[in-house]
Structures are given as structure tokens and as C-alpha cells.
Amino acid sequence: MNFQGLVALIKTDLKKLIREPANLFLMLLFPAVLTLGFGIVFADPELGMDMNLLVPGLIPYAIIFIIMTIAQAFTAERQEGLLRRMNTTPMTAGEFMGSRIISNMLIAILQVVIVFVMAVLIGFRPNSGVGGIFLALPIAALFSLSSVGLGLITATVSKTPEAATGISFVFILPQMFFGTFIPLTPTTRQIAMFMPSYYVLDALTLIFGGDWTNASIFLDVGVISIVSVAIVAIGIMLYKKYGNV
Numbered sequence: 001m002n003f004q005g006l007v008a009l010i011k012t013d014l015k016k017l018i019r020e021p022a023n024l025f026l027m028l029l030f031p032a033v034l035t036l037g038f039g040i041v042f043a044d045p046e047l048g049m050d051m052n053l054l055v056p057g058l059i060p061y062a063i064i065f066i067i068m069t070i071a072q073a074f075t076a077e078r079q080e081g082l083l084r085r086m087n088t089t090p091m092t093a094g095e096f097m098g099s100r101i102i103s104n105m106l107i108a109i110l111q112v113v114i115v116f117v118m119a120v121l122i123g124f125r126p127n128s129g130v131g132g133i134f135l136a137l138p139i140a141a142l143f144s145l146s147s148v149g150l151g152l153i154t155a156t157v158s159k160t161p162e163a164a165t166g167i168s169f170v171f172i173l174p175q176m177f178f179g180t181f182i183p184l185t186p187t188t189r190q191i192a193m194f195m196p197s198y199y200v201l202d203a204l205t206l207i208f209g210g211d212w213t214n215a216s217i218f219l220d221v222g223v224i225s226i227v228s229v230a231i232v233a234i235g236i237m238l239y240k241k242y243g244n245v
Contacts, residue, residue, distance in 0.1 A: 006095050006098055006099055006102075009095060009096065009098075009099030010099045010102050010103045010106075012099075013099055013100060013103035014103055014106070014107075016073075017103075017107070023069055026065055026068070026069060027065070027066070027069065027107050027111065028107075028110065028111070028114065030062065030065070031058070031062040031111045031114045031115045031118075032114050032115075032118050034058060034061065034062065034115075035055075035058055035114075035115050035118040035119050035122075036118055036122065038054055038058065038181065039051060039054065039118070039119060039122040039123070039124070040122065051119060051122075051123060051124040051125075052124070052126070052127075052208065052209065053181065053183075053205075054119075054181050055115065055116070055119045055124055055126070055204075055208060056181075056201055056204035056205040056207075056208055057179075057180040057181025057182070057201055058115050058119075058180070058181055059111070059112055059115050059136065059140060059200065059204055060140075060143060060175070060179055060180050060197040060200040060201055060204075061176060061180040061181060061197075062111045062115060063108045063111060063140060063143055063144055063147055063200075064147055064171075064172050064175050064176065064180075064197060065147075065172065066104050066107065066108065066144055066147035066148060066151060067147045067150045067151045067154060067168045067171050067172055068151070068154075068164070068165060068168040068169075068172065069151070070100070070104065070147070070148050070151025070152065070154075070155065071151040071152075071154035071155045071158060071161075071164035071165070071167070071168045072161045072164050072165060072168075073100075073155075074151070074152065074155035074164075074239065075155045075158045075159075075160060075161045075163070075164040076161045078155070079160065079161070097236055100148065101145065101148055101232065104144050104147070104148050105141040105144050105145070106141075107144070108140045108141055108143065108144035108147075109137050109140060109141055111140065112133065112136050112137055112140045113133070113137075116133050116136070126208035126209075126210070127208065127209050127210030128207055128208050128209070128210050128212065132207045132208050132210075132212075135207050135212070136204055136207060136208075139200060139203055139204065139220075139221060139224060140200070142221070142224050142225055142228050143196060143197070143200045143224055143228060144228075145228035145229060145231065145232045146196045146224075146227060146228040146231040146232065148232050148235065149228070149231035149232035149233070149234060149235030149236070150168075150171040150231060150235065151168065151235070152232075152235030152236060152238065152239040153171075153231075153234070153235045153238055153239070154167050154168045154170075154171065155239060156235075156238045156239045156242050174195060175195045175196065175197040175198075176197075178191050178192035178194075178195045178197070178198060179192050179195040179196070179197025179198035179199075179200065179201050180197060180201065196223075196224060196227050196228060196231070199220040199221075199223045199224050199227075200220070200224060202216065202220050203216075203217050203220035203221060203224070206220075
């Protein structure tokens, strides 16, 4: 794999983010607006949704929307013939996929920083201190892999970017309801355990709560790693076989 070519592709992907207002809002401004909105309106201890409960859920909530942007991007590029033209260049499929994976991992890390900073500005005081964010960053990056994979699966079955937007919610909504800031009951927790976002939520709740040495964190990270790598591998395989036509 050409390292310089991979770096160039990552830079191109990040520049596209800046040049597309919709993607820029969804990936970077949306987490900030979401944190401010929920922090001001819903962070009421009487409602059982203080900042210590909200912030760990806002992070996976922001990252799962990578599913939509990946699905839209790959569907649009296939529709425009960009992926076929790529085959006539020295760029390999590994470099192309690798650049998308790495650029979205960087975006996920940036989203964590944005949510954390905005939350601190409106009163969030994690028991982990600032150090907790350094544990949250790699967890968010790992979780972004599953979103990339689900985005590729969505792009595989979508004919147009508009269709990709709608179909992506098949993967977004379950994780939104069963693994973000929405309180879980004993019944819904059983469903949530099938969602990758649930394990991110559980790990971040423990980390920001100051319980860094809890064995559950290592279990959560293990599940996130295995599931995310498996999903992105399946997504790449399906898209290369059925979607890139």
C-alpha cells in the first residue's frame, strides 16, 4: 500500500467534508448543537437526565450518523462513475477503503472532543477529569468502524443517495433508541445488548463516572472491537461484490 497515496486520499476526504455544508453540519456542528440543546433543555436531575447521563449517550448518537454520510457518499460516487474511473488509476481498492475508514475515525475523534468541550462549557464535570477523554477517543474511533461498515452495507442496496438516506435509518434508529442518551428499562436493556452503541454508552458512562478500573470497560471495548471490525469487513466485502457496479 502506498502510504503517501493513502495520506493524500485522507486529506481529500477531509476537504470534501469542509466543502459540503450538509456533511459539515452533520459531522461537526450537529454534535455541538445537540450537546447545547440537550444540555440546556433536558439536563434536569428531576427528569433523571443530568449531564453525567447525557454526555456518554451523545457521543455514540453523533457517531452513528456516519452511517448516513458514508452511504450517501458511496452511492453518489457509484452513480457518477467515480468508482469505475478509479480502476484506471494507480489507486488500489485498499487505499480507497482505508482512506475512508481512517478519515471517519478522525471525524469520530473530533466529534468526541466537540461534545466534551461543549458539555464542559455548560456545566459537565466528569469524575474522570479531562483524562477521561483520552480513554473515550480510541473507543469512539473503534465504534466509527461499525458505522462505516453499516454505511457500506446501506450503499450496497441503495440505488440513489436519496434512497441511501432513508435506508440508513434502518441501522441508525435501533442504535439511537437502545444505545444513546434515551434511558433504558430492564426490558429495553436486553434489546440494547445487541446494539454496538450500547457498549460504547456503557464504557463511557463508567469512564466519565471515574470508574476507570471496572472490568466491564474492558469487556465493552472487546465487544466494540470485535463487532466493529466484523461489520466493516462484511460491509467492504458486500460493497466490493455487489455494490460497486
